[in-house]
Amino acid sequence: MKRFGAILLSLVRSGFRGLQSSPVTSAVAVLTISVALVLGGGFALLVSNMGGVLERFGEELQVVAYLEDGLEPDEARALADSVRTVEGVAAVALVTKDEALRRFRETTGGGALLEGLDQNPLPASVEVRLIEARRTPEGLAVVVSALSGLPGVSELAHGQEWVEGYARFVALVRTTAVGLGIVLGIAALMIVANTIRLAVYAREDEIEIMALVGASRSFVRIPFLIEGTVQGAVGGGLALLLLYTGYLLALPQLEYGLELVLGNVTPHFFGASGALTVVAAGSGLGLLGSATALVGARSGS
Template sequence: MTRAARANQRSHSRPQGAVQSKTHWRDRLAAWQAHHSTCAIESLLRLLRTPLQSLLTWLVVAIATALPATLFVALDNVRSLGYQWQDSSQISVFLKRDAAADAVGQWQRQLGNHTGVAEVTLINPEQALEEFRQHSGLGDVLDDLEENPLPAVLLVQPTLSASQGEPLQALLQQLQANPLTDDARLDMLWVQRLEQLIELASRIVFFLALLLVLGLLLVIGNTIRLTIESRREEILVVKLVGGTDAYVRRPFLYTGLWYGLGGGLAALLLLATGLHWLSDPVASLASLYQSDFRLRGLDIISSAQLVLLAGLVGLAGAWLAVGRHLSAIKPR
């Protein structure tokens, strides 16, 4: 027996009289889909008909979404910066100021042949001073100095096998022990501390995001509650002419979804604007540290996830409000 036939039989077996099925299930399915798209479009149009009020709600959602998203992006950037450093695990060897150039050159060549060293770069005091002059903006002050205060630095890049644990420590000790060395520093230590800080910060961001999501639920829930109140008459009539709870609920759920999605999109816009505004200063700051680091925004997938998440929060907020307030509106 086909489904249609079964449905037919069911409708025939229902009690006759005031209650009879007047629409075929296939028509009803089509009508259900049509009502979904109608609700989706109409609730959006309704929002656009009160632009100021909708804009305010969208902004609230956008700010509450953009805040944790910004922190997330910032953390992500700091972390990637950390990885860059960690990958390099570079050792900076500050040379004694009275170290002879010949001896330094010889040591550099020696290190170049060392099995644990991938690359050695010498930055002499003049180069260091020039870079400092370019980027610090203290050029005039530097001109007043009688002598260059900066030491020469050897940047030692360990090979991959020597870039961790024991071999790295051994290399570091070896470099420190050299009579030309004033001080040798491993950036790793820094990076490890940074990692722990990032871990702590990401938990704080997560907690903050949770709070803001909760706030969003309340904001959207309250907005939907007001919408429900303003359409009380309509809800009563729809209930009286036989609208199911789902039918009555639908437009409000879509309204919540639109608030969420719109807010999410606006949040992306805020985020992109902020990143654009920061990107130039960050780039010049990075070049100060001889890095080609650039601010990273959200990629397409993360952006989509953010908007979707905001949409879901909107939907959930609407659901909360609808669950609480729609059942309270009963025809009397």
């Protein structure tokens, strides 16, 4: 155990010594990883915020079934009861013609528009809220199709098309983010691999000497993997810092824009697990990059 600890310490020391000995190439690797992660992380942040908006839409999603004129109050109540039995419906509220008029007056500040009319033109309606599992474009479609066949319902109003469009947009951004992430990840991987390969070439003599004094292949290689992982973690940390700075700078504009378009929506940054994921992604990139560099490199015997 003592021997293993001594070897481990020696490997870590050797890895950090490698970083110190080539600060410029290390800085290039760190910057490359952070640029890739800023772009990938920026998209992830965007997707996460858009997903949040979609979730909010879902919470407020409801279907309004306008009833045919001339429907008796009893018939309207019976219709509301039958709507309650439709699968996916969480709550049903009957809005009578009078209630509709009252709401109209409230929202328009007196309802002066309707003053010349001798009868209430607003229809009675049934407001349907959905269970959580149905608060998706697909779930909504199922409920809408069940309601549309009910006798006494003249028209259905719902934001299905809008929600579907938005969900498609979120999916597109998500796919772009994943695609971009893969491309940037591969590019960063190649650059890190080449940077580490340069370090391997620059220290070929050292590697040879280590092998000559009896260092095993892994003893020679592991410091390079440590080097790559540390570069990646630092790159991830830097990316996080840049993203947060960008987020703080953009937040006032972002908040105003979102409020204007979507109402009371608060943008959010990565939580602790998201931030850790960015740093871990950086470490992973660095580790993979150095492992790629060592494939075929002369490191030992």
